[in-house]
Amino acid sequence: MNYLDLFLGVALLVSYVLLFYNHHLTGRKALLYYSLAWLSLAVPVFSSDRGVYIVGLAFFSAFLWAGNVEAIDELTLNNETARSLLYLSILPVLIVFLFYPEHETSAYALLGLWIVLSALLLGFYGGRTLLPMSALQAFLGVVVALSGLIPFFRLRIIPAFLGVVLAFESVRTFLRTSFVGDFSIGSIKDVGLDEKPGLVLVPSAPEDVLSSALVFSRSPRNAPNWFWITTVHDERAISPTNLPKILDMAVKFMREAGEAGKKPIIVIDGLDYLVLENGFPSVLKFLSALRDYALVHGATVFIVGSDDFLSERERKLLRSIVGEGNA
Structure with a gap:
């Protein structure tokens, strides 16, 4: 492991801590899922095993979907629809279970497409406040999808770096949209x-x-x-x-x-x-x-x-x- 991998891994762990602490303060479920997403992405950075990496990416995709669904649910209060959509968060894990390692290229492509789909869901229903997060998620999804086809994108440093940028944008967005204080x-x-x-x-x-x-x-x-x-x-x-x-x-x-x-x-x-x-x-x-x-x-x-x-x-x-x- 080089110093850059260490830096990115620590940055993702810091994002996990900030989001989880904000969840503790505000009780917003979306923050819990987002914090687990960054934790799932941080763990593989400290490992050189490709299997660990793609499993971590699958759990990241799953928790990212769940976080987006909860973030939208906070704005629409459609609990029945949100509950149905949350069940779909298991799909990225099933993708890896079914396609990896025999069809590694397909596994990366499907995970990337799932992240893009999550981004589109957030962008379409989340309002303009969440649009920057949606755009970064879509970009990350494209990189993950291409990593199965283009050797350059297989370098874990690229999605890890994008993950750090997305993580801190998520922290900034939810700190800005959460009220931490007391009412009289x-x-x-x-x-x-x-x-x-x-x-x-x-x-x-x-x-x-x-x-x-x-x-x-x-x-x-x-x-x-x-x-x-x-x-x-x-x-x-x-x-x-x-x-x-x-x-x-x-x-x-x-x-x-x-x-x-x-x-x-x-x-x-x-x-x-x-x-x-x-x-x-x-x-x-x-x-x-x-x-x-x-x-x-x-x-x-x-x-x-x-x-x-x-x-x-x-x-x-x-x-x-x-x-x-x-x-």
Whole structure:
């Protein structure tokens, strides 16, 4: 083993530790699968045995698929579909079992194609935040597929290097989209809301609701559970394009409030700004997932503002998941 192999192996192990620790802090299942993927890719780097390498690559492909499925599930809350797709993660291991070593070229080609398929799944359903990860995964899949045909790509250093780049992009992405902190659950008061769980479009939200809710607003305020939607860097600011983090925070608030016996209330002020920054399809998908989580946890989410800026078609799509009311 040379120093470069050692460096890449250690880098992959560091990625495993960072992702697993972030899973411990946030409870996101996708991070658990991703951490196991990098561990599976790191172990073969320390071995010169080709059999160990391709088995590690198979487990990497399996856990990568599972991580992508869980990452998408966090955005869509389609547990039945996610559970069905997770069963497919065993296929890369079966590929190696059936094709290696007699058909080594075919085994590498199929593993590479599986990684590309995983990347396409993530890119198509994961939203723009996960697109860089998707692109790197697809590139890695092409390299793995070619390694069975072109001797140059059989050098393990190439997929290992790409794996390190992808690992740190994964760490960066999930640290950016995960909320690690505490909410002020003690400040939540019973405001006597009679709104049903789900999403409600309202012209404004009164102060008693704002003081007892998790608020995402275009206006900054020094108040508990209040976050400023802006591109400005601030301790309590959140980027308008970081919809996965807003969803992650909202779901955690719902869970913590519910565990404390409080009714979870969430206020999102700035629908027009979110649509401007993300596009209507992305915001609709985000609100649909948020609505589903609200129904599961008995939470009420107030969308403050008007939908007059939308087209008639977009307004109908929005009204199909958002009710109307007066806070």
